[in-house]
Amino acid sequence: MQNLYTELFHKLWDDYVAITPDALKVHNEFSSLSSNPIVNDHIALRTFNDGLINLKHIGKFLAQHGYAEAGEYHFEEKKLYAKHFAHQSDAMAPKVFVSELLLEEFSAELQMFCRGLIAQANWQISQEGLQIPNRHWGKISRNAYERLLEESEYAAWLAAFGLRANHFTVSINHLESLKDIESVNQFVKTAGFKLNTSGSEIKGSQKVGLKQSSTMANSLDWAFEDGNYPIRSCFYEFAERFPMANGELYQGFVAASADKIFESTNVAA
Numbered sequence: 001m002q003n004l005y006t007e008l009f010h011k012l013w014d015d016y017v018a019i020t021p022d023a024l025k026v027h028n029e030f031s032s033l034s035s036n037p038i039v040n041d042h043i044a045l046r047t048f049n050d051g052l053i054n055l056k057h058i059g060k061f062l063a064q065h066g067y068a069e070a071g072e073y074h075f076e077e078k079k080l081y082a083k084h085f086a087h088q089s090d091a092m093a094p095k096v097f098v099s100e101l102l103l104e105e106f107s108a109e110l111q112m113f114c115r116g117l118i119a120q121a122n123w124q125i126s127q128e129g130l131q132i133p134n135r136h137w138g139k140i141s142r143n144a145y146e147r148l149l150e151e152s153e154y155a156a157w158l159a160a161f162g163l164r165a166n167h168f169t170v171s172i173n174h175l176e177s178l179k180d181i182e183s184v185n186q187f188v189k190t191a192g193f194k195l196n197t198s199g200s201e202i203k204g205s206q207k208v209g210l211k212q213s214s215t216m217a218n219s220l221d222w223a224f225e226d227g228n229y230p231i232r233s234c235f236y237e238f239a240e241r242f243p244m245a246n247g248e249l250y251q252g253f254v255a256a257s258a259d260k261i262f263e264s265t266n267v268a269a
């Protein structure tokens with residue numbers, strides 16, 4: 001199982017840094033401070049709640065790599081449902097946070113368009129199997145992207161990019177020299193990177209067991225049906241976990257914090 005999941009994360013990382021150049025720069029900044037590898041706390045995937053790419057099917061895909069469900073979350077404002085998955089035998093393996101868009105809560109126009117993408121995905125997956133990272137449908141038009149943005153930035157991002165790591169996450173608990181999220185944030189800003197300030201720079205608290213922060217997603221020229229246009233891609237996150245009453249570090253997620261982390265890809269930010 002270990003070889004399967006490590007191979008998966010190598011693929012995810014290579015795909016991620018190819019469209020998130022800031023992430024590699026930030027990663028290298030942290031690596032320059034440490035003789036040990038940077039530990040990845042978790043990644044996140046976005047998907048639709050229908051077809052062969054819904055959360056249930058991604059869960060089955062992750063089970064083949066040694067993962068099992070470990071928590072669920074609801075995001076009423078953004079109309080999302082999510083679960084996180086943890087590796088069953090390797091406590092150091094990155095967690096996987098998977099959210100899905102609740103299509104039935106959106107307009108008929110958005111549903112029709114997204115179900116068209118899902119139909120393409122169903123056909124491809126039935127032929128080749130579910131593959132991550134991958135966009136299991138063709139390029140969309142810039143106009144379609146803009147229309148989706150009017151209702152859901154999440155839907156627009158997913159339609160453009162498909163199933164790939166939306167972010168990787170530095171585990172602050174495993175850093176050698178920067179011991180808390182405050183010093184990490186200052187280090188990242190001094191290095192010239194912009195942080196997501198939605199709500200505040202730091203999401204969460206020691207009381208809830210988790211503090212998080214993140215960069216704003218990279219802007220890059222992305223290939224649409226009708227040409228290349230600049231849009232936000234992916235971002236880098238930082239997580240500091242705190243002990244629970246039993247002395248073990250909290251391993252879940254906080255919905256109120258994750259809600260603000262989603263906004264690291266906001267176009268208007």
